[in-house]
Amino acid sequence: MAANSFRNNKVHPAPNNVDIDENRGRQLTEADIYNADFETAISATKFGKFNVILFLLSIPAGWTSMFETTTMSYVFPAAHCDLNLSLNDKGSLNAVTFLGMVTSGFVWGFLCDTLGRKKLMVIGYLIDAMFVIMSSFSQNYTLLIIFKFFGGFIINGPFAALTAYMSEFHCSKYRSRVQLGRGMIVSCGTMVLPLLAWAILPQKIDIRLDDNIVLHSWNIYLLVCAIPSLISGILFIFMPESPKFLMTVGRNKEALAVFKQVFSINTGKSKEEFPIKHLVDETKLERVDESRHGGHITANRSKSLALKEGFQQIKPLCFPPHLKHIILVCTMQSMYMLSINTLRLWLPQIFQSISDYEYYNNGTTASLCTMLEILNSEKDSDEGCYVNFSASVYLNTMVISMVSMSGYVVAGSLINRLGKKPLLAILSVFGGLFAISIYFAQNTATVLTLASLFLSFGGICGNVILTIVIDLFPTKLRTVTISLVMMLGRSASMAGNLVFPLLLNLGCGPPFFSIGSIVIGCSVLAILLPNTDLKALK
Structure with a gap:
């Protein structure tokens, strides 16, 4: 039916150098141009500068979740004298971030489909940075475990949104490689953490802010680990919303504007040269097996x-x-x-x-x-605790x-x-x-x-x-x-x-x-x- 609505419109052929559906290896038809689905539209944007920029932005964003779950394992040896940590305390600090993630699992899935990917990443990464910074000023076990819980609660959302966001700016030809690249980014983060720990934790740092707050090397280490979240939250402000999400909720005009923007950045051509003129209304598509696969998604x-x-x-x-x-x-x-x-x-x-x-x-x-x-033994001498x-x-x-x-x-x-x-x-x-x-x-x-x-x-x-x-x-x-x-x-x-x-x-x-x-x-x-x-x- 959507195709019939354009039957009387005059068709302007797309330029020869942009009328190939890169994902399917064929010429774009009139139906594609005036009633394109997501795969056709995202394929027409090509692969170029925008995708490279997105991959670079995903480096600090991809590190945040791994930093949130792993930093405490490096803090324990340095902070055990300051916080008087027992084995059970260390186990709880390792576990509490996962508790936060589990608690917020379904909440973030709901918000991701309601608010959109971009807004969730911007808000989520900035709030996570705030909790990491707060944890870096902790002076006792209780405050530290509270802030680590909320850090885990928050970071689960933007990380899930990032996974979807990266996939939704690539056609199926590149999508699996993108997820492999994201996995490699996370693996690289596991090498960055011990490097930071090696550079910061052995330093003799005692910064007294007042009578109750003294920052040691492990506090500074946690503070530095907030940088990826802070950078990610700021940078994603300048990125567009996922076109797939916009199409899913019936905001096709905004989705088409995003496709044109990506196409222009990738090819260096003007937005008007983008071959796709209209997008299919995904909210009106019939699902083949609605009862089995969970029903349809309602626009807005x-x-x-x-x-x-x-x-x-x-x-x-x-x-x-x-x-x-x-x-x-x-x-x-x-x-x-x-x-x-x-x-x-x-x-x-x-x-x-x-x-x-x-x-x-x-x-x-x-x-x-x-x-x-x-x-399980005490090695602290009469001279005091030693790290x-x-x-x-x-x-x-x-x-x-x-x-x-x-x-x-x-x-x-x-x-x-x-x-x-x-x-x-x-x-x-x-x-x-x-x-x-x-x-x-x-x-x-x-x-x-x-x-x-x-x-x-x-x-x-x-x-x-x-x-x-x-x-x-x-x-x-x-x-x-x-x-x-x-x-x-x-x-x-x-x-x-x-x-x-x-x-x-x-x-x-x-x-x-x-x-x-x-x-x-x-x-x-x-x-x-x-x-x-x-x-x-x-």
Whole structure:
């Protein structure tokens, strides 16, 4: 019907050099020009300067979530004297950010579809920067845990919006590469944090603001970690709203203006040369299987209607054939994230304990279990609490990050040859064995090697699960499914960081045997997964 409304209009052919649908490799037809869908329109904008700018802006934005969850693991060794932190306090500080993320999971999904991507990112990143800055002025454990909770609560939204935003400015030809690039950005952030820690934490800093507030090196470290959020919130003010979101809510005139702007930046041509003249009204399109896939999306819907339609999107997951699949992938992802994020966030403390043992024993080394006994013993002398800063702690975590990044490259070449299920099963078995073997390590180099391999294999498995989710669930259910999978995975991460210090109190073996067994268990569950390599569900 939309095409008929333009039947009497005079058609102005698009210029020959811009009338190719880049994504589909064909000439744009009259129907495309005057009734284009999103894929046709975004393909016509080409790939160019705007996409490069967007990728550069996503670097600080992509770091924010990882910074929010990881900074405390570097703060513990430096702040344990100032804050008098116990093992359980450290576990709570690691876990509380994930608690904030879990609490806000569905809230942000609703706001993202209601407010739009840009507004959510601008507001979210700036508020997150505010809470990180507030946490940097904390003088006690209570204030620090409150601000870390709200930091996790806030950062979940803009990070999810960023993922959608980057995808919605690229045609399907580039979309999968964009998400791979986003993953690499996050991995690079894991190398930036120990570099910052190495540069800032060993410094003798005591800035007294008044009788109650004294800033030490760890306070300055947290303050510096607010920079990515602050920069991102400011820069996204100058970016356009996602055209996909604008089309989804019936704001086609604004969406077309964004397409023209992107086209002009990418090609250097004027906006008037953009070949698409009108966009299809997505709010009036009939859904093929409305009852199964959650109903339609209403244009300019109210907040209450958006919430109702959001629940309609979740409903199909509670019934066959999706129910068994959602239970399986949620269970596996929770097990992977519990094991990975627990050991990852405790490794700096483990390496610090190794360094402390060597410091107090004149450079001699011992088995890991012997060196970890220092975590449960008091080493503070009559002269007061002492913080032993060692470059090896930061260098070791950087090595682990580099091994993990290399693992993604290798896995990318193997996944198509082996298939997702065999790759999951193999990496889970070996990853679990590596985690268990850490218990038997007799020196730092062995701990570093085994931990690097475990985190690399586990991280790959977690990402493979997400690709399986994309294959298993229809397009209209994928976003909500991934959100649910990640929310439960973060819940497991929170639980793991709370339980880990309790296991350490029981002895050296329980933490590593527990983590290793959980990951090996995933290899059994992988057998139950459908073979998505043969045929992805539509």
